[in-house]
Amino acid sequence: MIAVKGLEGQKVMILGLGRSGLSAARALRAGGAEALCWDDNAQARERAEAEGFACVDPLSRDGFEGVARLIVSPGIPHLYPTPNRVVAAAWRAGVPVDNDIGLFFQSFGGSDWDGFDTMPRVVAVTGSNGKSTTSALIHHILDQAGREAQLAGNIGRGVLDIDPPGDGGVVVLELSSYQTDLARSLTPDVAVFTNLSPDHLDRHGGMGGYFAAKRRLFAEGGPDRCVIGVDEDEGRYLANQLAEAAGDDRVISVSVEEKLTGPGWHVFSRKGFLSEYRKGRQVASIDLRGMPGLPGAHNHQNACSAFAACRALGLGPREIEKGFQSFAGLPHRSQLVGERGGVRFVNDSKATNVDAAAKALQAFDKIRWICGGLEKDGGLGGLLPYLGTVSKAYVIGREAANFAMQLGGIEVEVCGDMASAVALAAAEAEAGDVVLLAPAAASFDQYDSFEKRGEHFMAEVAKLL
Structure with a gap:
């Protein structure tokens, strides 16, 4: 568990007691905060009470009295199509609204890292399609290469349920737009944008709001390296915004539609072959056609994004290729x-x-x-x-x-x-x-x-x- 830091001795309200809500309550308690829980579902409240948490209706009189923060589960709308009544009440009371992702980044790291040779890192993956496969593939490659790695977020475990990472450990997070939209702290070391297509438009007030939610991971997170799918205008815009110059290798461009060979760092797939180019020269190539867990062009895009993220973490092309070969794919995805x-x-x-x-x-x-x-x-x-x-x-x-x-x-x-x-x-x-x-x-x-x-x-x- 990642114990929440910075809220010791304070009251924190949890809205929504599903997986992420209860996980946040436990992590807050472990960090010395008082977690007050609420869910409209009586059975969910009973589960929380069985773990010793107090359930307090935030809409009751003085419900937000003395509350330092409201933590909202991802399924609860906080702005569009209409704000949840509890969220709106928090605004009026001046209580900051956050989610478990924000708590995670706020609390990740500690004095025990002083003795590490290599600092733990976080890879965060977002986008419309392929983010689950890309996240799982990055985790699999790291695991097969003998690196300590944990998979969490919108896939695997809740972000606050993971174990504190060891020396050189990597946490791979899949993050949905619901999660990136609200988190008050977003500081990954490597951030990945797979692609963008219309989805969840009612929740974000249209395509612009949907893209803005994804963009927060990069614009506000300040990652050291960004892996950006550039086959849509939004990806090209994002890559352009993040790069200081054409040769800025802090941005790794990814494509399955065109050959990318200009200055900078590029990974692309054509006719089933993945290629890595740096400063206009090819430095690696992998034949993806025989990879049983990665069929089709959409999975080749996932492979390119995962390859780029793992290269940013220092893995070699042959290590990554071995991971591709043994990846079995995810349930319900091709x-x-x-x-x-x-x-x-x-x-x-x-x-x-x-x-x-x-x-x-x-x-x-x-x-x-x-x-x-x-x-x-x-x-x-x-x-x-x-x-x-x-x-x-x-x-x-x-x-x-x-x-x-x-x-x-x-x-x-x-x-x-x-x-x-x-x-x-x-x-x-x-x-x-x-x-x-x-x-x-x-x-x-x-x-x-x-x-x-x-x-x-x-x-x-x-x-x-």
């Missing part, structure tokens, strides 16, 4: 579930938006595509250029008919539920086909999470295999 009669079944339930689904469709040929769910803002127009690999679409979800109407130019069958879609796709598939779950939509119309949706797909495939 996950090969099984094969029958030359037909492969792939679970990419994490493809919850149009951009992620488009990348999945580009990773395979001859696709039997299972899609649909709770449609996000912007419609499905961004998918239309990538439907050439789709033999047929099998649409699920409560609004399957409306979803199907937007998929012009391909054969579509409205199935409604996962079991029907998997059974029909498998029955119609031929050798060489891929039955791909890449929903291009959120899961919440039929499932509690994308993980539950992916697990249902895998269970239906298991019946066939």
Whole structure:
């Protein structure tokens, strides 16, 4: 556990008692603060009380009396579409609002580091798509190279639940826009921006607010090295803002769409080959085509980002390549579930938006595509250029008919539920086909999470295999 520093003897209110909320309460108590907890869910409050925490309604009279800070869980809106009532009350009371990420960076480090030969470092990864795979890949590479590494944040453990790092230890954090938007302290040593596509727009008041939340990690965090995906205008803008000159190697540019060979530090992938260029000269190359855990161009982008971050940490290209070779991938992200009669079944339930689904469709040929769910803002127009690999679409979800109407130019069958879609796709598939779950939509119309949706797909495939 990372005990929270700087709030000793003070009262701190915790709003939201899920994984991050309870973790923050424990870390605050370990650091000598008094954690006051609240959640609208009575069972969540009971769990907190069972651990000895006092539950106090912050909206009660004098609820914020003597409170030094309000810690808000990431699922609770603090500004858009409307501020949570407790957050608004904290503003009126003059109580600073923060989250567990802010507490982590505020508390990371201590006098025990004085005896270390190499200071522990933090790598923070954000972006719209690929940040989970990129974070897990960085952690895996470090682990395979014999480096002490921990994975936390939006993946793995809560940031305050990790162990204090040892000499030369590295903490790899996946950070969502919900987390970067509110944290009062953001000071990673290496920060990674994978890419940007429309997502969570209601939560951030539009695309500008969404990008601004991501940008805080770099503009306010002051990392020593920045790894920036430059295949969108926002990434190019960010790289330009962070670099002092064209040859500033504190910024490592990453691309899967173009060759980057100018002055500075670049990592890019073309036709399945990763290349590293520094000062206009190639210094490393890796063939990604045979990496089983990294199929498709979108995973090659993840590989480039992870490669750049690990190079910034001092690892050599061959060490990184070994990590690529042994990386098995993450569940629900281009996950090969099984094969029958030359037909492969792939679970990419994490493809919850149009951009992620488009990348999945580009990773395979001859696709039997299972899609649909709770449609996000912007419609499905961004998918239309990538439907050439789709033999047929099998649409699920409560609004399957409306979803199907937007998929012009391909054969579509409205199935409604996962079991029907998997059974029909498998029955119609031929050798060489891929039955791909890449929903291009959120899961919440039929499932509690994308993980539950992916697990249902895998269970239906298991019946066939």
